[in-house]
Amino acid sequence: MISRTCTTTACYVSSRAFFRTTQFSPQSDIDLLPAPKRGLHRAHGTILRMSEIDRPLGTPLGSRPTRILFLGSGELGKEVTIELMRLGAWVCAADSYAGAPAQQVAHESRVLDMANADALQALFDEVRPDIIVPEVEAIATEVLTGAAAHGAQVVPSAEIAGICMDRERLRVLAHEELGLPTTPYRFAGSLDELREGAPAVGYPCVVKPVMSSSGHGQSIVRGTDAIDAAWTEAQEGRRAAGEGDVSRVIVEALAPxxxxxxxxxxxxxxxxxxxxxxxxxxxxxxxxxxxxxxxxxxxxxxxxxxxxxxxxxxxxxxxxxxxxxxxxxxxxxxxxxxxxxxxxxxxxxxxxxxxxxxxxxxxxxxxxxxxxxxxxxxxxxxxxxxxxxxxxxxxxxxxxxxxxxxxxxxxxxxxxxxxxxxxxxxxxxxxxxxxxxxxxxxxxxxxxxxxxxxxxxxxxxxxxxx
CATH class of the missing domain: 3.30.470.20 (ATP-grasp fold, B domain)
Known part of the structure; x- marks a missing residue:
């Protein structure tokens, strides 16, 4: 269920009128509508994302606003919302609770579970954003990927969001593909693999779920007797969405x-x-x-x-x-x-x-x-x-x-x-x-x-x- 709050009636009426003219439509509708009003443009038979061309900046309650949707509305999102509005953008701020900081300054707001794929897709279908700005990590990433495929600009991208929330994908990119220096590390998908990986990187070491934030599920292991407890801590502190029954972990050396x-x-x-x-x-x-x-x-x-x-x-x-x-x-x-x-x-x-x-x-x-x-x-x-x-x-x-x-x-x-x-x-x-x-x-x-x-x-x- 998505609940709505809106700062002004005028904002709501204007937005609904705009929704009726900017829905993704069959080919005939795309050809009939003025190109600047749409998130997709057609040139020489090729679909071009608005983000790939010089985007005109309209006014938020006019007929051609840049429509931006925030997924997460905390204090950082609040400051970005203010800066975007200074540049003429229309902003809708979504979060899991009402009255979040960015919601207080946005044109409109929504409340929903953003890890729920159906609820998130319904939000995208309703708001029709040009730009989607994820501010939290507990998001149904497959829906983000789908939105990007249909022409929305995901910030910085759906691919990057998926990499950065997964320590395994990020570490492989940084160290194994880009050659950046990191601490020694191993990945483990079971307690037995962790028991092998911890002594390989050396003690003391740190065990983290590959998907977690703000230190959740992390622990320091100083010897073999603490490995089992570290595995349990990682499983309890992991980000559950999309991880299945067991979370993989990264074990890395505790550097000086x-x-x-x-x-x-x-x-x-x-x-x-x-x-x-x-x-x-x-x-x-x-x-x-x-x-x-x-x-x-x-x-x-x-x-x-x-x-x-x-x-x-x-x-x-x-x-x-x-x-x-x-x-x-x-x-x-x-x-x-x-x-x-x-x-x-x-x-x-x-x-x-x-x-x-x-x-x-x-x-x-x-x-x-x-x-x-x-x-x-x-x-x-x-x-x-x-x-x-x-x-x-x-x-x-x-x-x-x-x-x-x-x-x-x-x-x-x-x-x-x-x-x-x-x-x-x-x-x-x-x-x-x-x-x-x-x-x-x-x-x-x-x-x-x-x-x-x-x-x-x-x-x-x-x-x-x-």
Missing amino acids: LDYELTVLTVSSSAGIAACVPIGQRQESGDYRESWQPASTPGAVLDEAQRIARAAVEGLVAKAKASGETGWGVFGVELFVLTDGSVLFNEVSPRPHDTGMVTMASQRLSEFALHARAILGLPVTEGHVALAIPCDAVAASHAIVVAGDGEAVFGDVAQALAEPGTDLRIFAKPEVHGHRRMAVALAVGTDETDARAKAGRVADALTITVD
Whole structure:
């Protein structure tokens, strides 16, 4: 069942009128309708996707809007929605619950189980999007693939979405096809295979489901006596959709990690551009702080950007081979070891949590870059440059709230009294357990100063949950 909310009656009436003129139709209808109104264009007997030509940008309530559907409507999607609307797009935001952050600013919203193939297909049939933007991983990927085959632009592509949510496919691409450095690893489809693979990579090692996110199902194995428990943890923490009765796992060596980096890398109609690497701090696999530029030797920064570019180039090549664009922002996650070597870890095919710092550090945030890229607009090295002084650093500090109920933010004026600070409240309806509800931003003279400033903003807030 799909439920609907709409910000204005006018929006709903205009949209329904547009639905009647933009349904995918027989050949005769395609020839009769003005080409710019459609997601598919015909030239010399060949169907061309709108994403492959110069897309005109209309107005959202006019007769020729660019129709964009978000699958997932969290705080990152909210920022991208705002940036897309600044460029004239019409946005519908879907999520599993009502009132999600992006839904609050979109033209229309829907609530559904996006892992349900029938429900997702019904949503596509109703909304008829030109562009589909997956913001979560629990999606019926076969429906995404079908939408791409019928002319919708999936961001960055249906092929890339499938690769990035599967650690096995991603690791094979990165290491075995592209030759990028990674930790030693093995894959296992049974407990017996895991018992063989763990000693092969060496102890201590990390066991992860090939399909999971936010650290779910991961565990550290320090000896043979912990292998069985790690297998159980992986099975219980896996993403169940489409995996069958047993999830395959990856077991990889626990490298002598010094720190982690994120390199936001943009694929656009102008090619590939890499942002300045971002430093980060995590707790239990979740982002807590980030800063840009990372305080890292120049050789490490260069190698990090090289690996990030190569990874995204490889993914985009896969997208183009399947007839898709591969446009958008990628969050490439890297390990820096104690000896200074840089290893590829994973890729998020969308704006990254740690990239929220770009709202303070770059002239165009990761969200603005994502919006430009997916609309077919060029993003070059000049577009991804820092906007802060060359000797300054920007930082972000996630504000995680515990409790059960609505969150109310107090002492905001006191929290933002210090110059060079800012705050983004995500406006999530409720907290259940622990939930990231806001982010503090700051610019300082160096990493220590910027992080301390952002931390003071977070600490000064009084947050009540009732």
